[in-house]
Amino acid sequence: MEKKKVAVAQLAPVFMNKTETVEKACRAIEEAAAEGASLIVFPEVFISGYPDWVWLIPNSKGKELDALYLGLLENAISEGDAALTRLCKAAKKSSINVVIGANEVNSETSSGTLYNSVFFISEEGQVIGKHRKLMPTGGERLIWGQGDGRSLKSYETSAGKIAALICWENYMPLARYAIYQAGTQILAAPTWDKSPNWLNSMQHIAREGGVFVLSVCQALKMEDIPEAFGFRTLYPGDREWINVGNSCIIAPNGAFLAGPLEAREGLLYAEIDFSDIVAAKRMFDVAGHYTRPDVFNFALKS
Secondary structure (H helix, E strand, O other), rough: OOOEEEEEEOOOOOOHHHHHHHHHHHHHHHHHHHHOOOEEEOOOOOOOOOOOHHHHHOOOOOHHHHHHHHHHHHHOOOOOOOHHHHHHHHHHHOOOOEEEEEEEEOOOOOOOOEEEEEEEEEEOOOEEEEEHHHHHOOHHOOEOOOOOOOHOOOOOEEEEEEEEEHHHHHHOOOHHHHHHHHHOEEEEEEEOOOOOOHHHHHHHHHHHHEEEEEEEEEEHHHHHHOOOHHHHHHHOOOEEEOEEEEEEOOOOOOOOOEEEEEOEEEEEEEEOOHHHHHHHHHOOOOOOOOOOOOOOOOOOOO
């Protein structure tokens, strides 16, 4: 059984600046590869920032929300654009697999809708897959469209079979099962949630699926939001951190291999041993001997 070194990048984007955020990601890609990692995972919508204003500004403030949405769209990426090409070149140069969250514009049709997406880039610098968040949570539904089931799959890479579920998608039992059934070995879980309950869930999911879980969140301070964005004033005046991160890497037995990393930017590393997956599944294999297809039917609609 192979062993691999993996990394998660708990970083702040250069808020609403696609070019500089991509360059920051490329530096992290190079750094992780230099440390011997075969995979690096970035946070939810790392390019180019999480629209936290959805929890602060009521939908009646149309003019203000229109301007913020326009800025988010202008700093989103799409398949084949220069930003994604830059990331692919960085992955190829460093021979490392990359999973990165991004605001994605639907360039295949209207170019007016955003999705909360994750792109999978191989060590050869090819985009091998993309997953759009199935169900935005609460106020996020005012920003992002809904993905579909076609991307509930795992991708064979030199770092192992990798899949992704974004933030509270991980609370959807059937979505998780689709990922387990796909033979996933490494579950990337880019998120905005940094709570103790989230960490507990990540440990449960690692044990449930017999998978390595790479949970990664932005570490975002108030000073990371430029003063030009008026919604900054809606936070408490003494607030320093908007999100403290708590990124981590978890083994199939639920043990923390790295992290949680709190209230600072940085890259976390861990060596993962694929024999740990086999050991975990000896007693409980949710997509194997615990499946009971004679009792339960499962079908994934695409």
